[in-house]
Amino acid sequence: MQPDSYLSVQALTKYIRRKFDADPHLRNVFVKGELSNLKVHPSGHIYFTLKDDKSRIQSAMFRSAASNLKFKLEDGMNVLITGDVNVYEASGQYQLYVQTMQPDGVGALYLAFEQLKAELSKEGLFNEKFKQPLPLLPQKIGVVTAQSGAAIQDICSTIGRRYPLAEIILFPAIVQGPQAAPSIVRAIQMAESVNSIDVLIVGRGGGSIEDLWAFNEESVARAIFSCRIPIISAVGHETDTTIADFVADRRAPTPTAAAEMAVPSKEELFERILERKRSLYTSFSNQIKIERKRLNSFEQSYPLQFPERLYRPFTERLSNLDDRLTRSRSELTTNRRAEHERLNRLLTYYSPIQRIKEGSNMTALLTERLTRATHNELRIYKDQFGSVVRTLKALNPLEVMERGFSIVYKNDKVVSSAAAFQKGDPIDIRMPDGTLRAEVKSVNVYDEGEE
Structure with a gap:
């Protein structure tokens, strides 16, 4: 056989792929199996192996289809898949290209709900220590919900009936559909930028799990958790539960219940004021009785009956202290005078003038004595000098x-x-x-x- 009769690997692969493309049974196939070797590419594509106890097939789910998944894929998860089977020419392997996927045995939304709930709970977003208390008398109440829905009507009517002093500020948001989650997050952030909001109600009326799904999105849960304003979650009816209910500071079964939770009832406030008034009146009456009784007791007491006896000891003590002060003052004056005289005598004795006078007298006496002694010495030396001169004169050769x-x-x-x-x-x-x-x-x- 001639070499030109042989097919290249690429040509054979292309032929096989055309066979796959032409087979209608390989389009929109329904397959169930277990996920393994799961890899999520940074581009958003997902690659994995779908297997059962006897066979396995390489599978890929591109970003366009993966973006519609409501739950998180994990190795070992049993799933139900729809897709096409075709050949990947670069490796010559056939692959299952997935279009849709849902958990086998449980709904995709329910699984996504449980997965996110477990993840956020592990992070501590449901912890009671992060829950903020609701204000007792809020002045401004923010509401994040649809502008034309029944929820805002129920909230406004309930607050107007219970506590008309509160101002209601609506932050409209889309509460259903693909755009609902980003819209709710923006509305919460807008409400947080208004500094005067005291409490925020986030919710909507009832519906199916698909209708309420925006309140199960992770972005909404994190926006509620990070908001500095106390938030009341009011999603659906009493039997509906969303992730937002677990993260919020308070959970109300309905929007109407949320409004009742956010504000006090004016009738209850009036009753509480009256009760406080009665309690204060009773307390003051009892206190006045107690104080009056104490006053009567004081008036009948011994010191007030005989007040002079009360201060007599102090008068006597004052008199004694006055006498002691007088004696002490006299003694102190006498002692100070004697000390003054002693010091004056010492000062006179050691006075520079007296010392100078004594020194002058001593100087005059010594001068007189020195003069006499000097005259005597001079006379003696003069006599001696004369004798020497006479001797020298007698011995002088010239005289001879x-x-x-x-x-x-x-x-x-x-x-x-x-x-x-x-x-x-x-x-x-x-x-x-x-x-x-x-x-x-x-x-x-x-x-x-x-x-």
């Missing part, structure tokens, strides 16, 4: 020379012995009135005993 003596010098030195000279030595002779230069002609030394 005045009596006929002279001094002989040899080489500018005084010589007192003839033995120190030789014949021919030049000598200087000092006379009282001058000096003679001479020469030794002869030397004659005397023996001892000769003159």
Whole structure:
């Protein structure tokens, strides 16, 4: 067989796909099975394997069909599917392309309700600690519901009858259909932007689960939970229950019951005021009786019967204290005067003027003594000096020379012995009135005993 007679893989796959497309039994097939290997792509497409105890088939549900699902898919869930069977050319595998899906054995809406309820409960959105109390006397009441529905009429008539002082502000919203959930969320957010709203009623009249489904949407539940205004959920009739009922701060079975819950009855208020009035009157009457009895008791008491005896001890004590004060003052004055005199004497004794006067006297005395001692010392030194002068004068060679003596010098030195000279030595002779230069002609030394 020639090579050109062989088919390519792509051509064979395309042929098989055309066979699938041409088979009417593979279009709009109804299949049930168990979900496994569930993967949700970021694009919104869903891929999974549908299986039973003997076979399995790869399946895909594109975003356009997946956006209509009311419940969350999970591995192991048994489902009922409608779709088409065809070949995915890239892998050559046949696949089930899902158009619709619902749980097997339970309604899709009911399953979605239970799934969201379990998820929000786990997060704590139903916890009582987050519930806000309703105001006792609200001034402004917001209502999120259809503008033309019976719910707003019931709410307005009930509030007008029970508490006409309250102002009703309607925040219209679509409460049924695909656009209902976003519309309700926007209305709640708009009501929250009005600072003066005291309480908010969110609801609508009765209907099927499909009609009420907007109040089971997660976005509505989270908007109710995050709203700072206390919210009363009033959806459907008494037997209807939605996710909004669990999240809201209070749940009312009907819109009329919500209006009754939001405001007090004027008759009840009047009755409560009268009851308070009667209670206050009784309390004041009883208190006045008690106080009057106490007053009578005080009037009959011993101190008020004999008041002077009450303050007599204090008068006596005051008199004693006055006497003690007088004595203490006198003693204190005497002691202070004596202390003053003592200090004055000390001050006089240690006064700088007195010390200066004593110092002056002592200085004069010492000066006189120093003068006498100085004169005595000078006289003594003068006498000693005169004696020394006389001695020096007597010993002065010049004085001797005045009596006929002279001094002989040899080489500018005084010589007192003839033995120190030789014949021919030049000598200087000092006379009282001058000096003679001479020469030794002869030397004659005397023996001892000769003159």
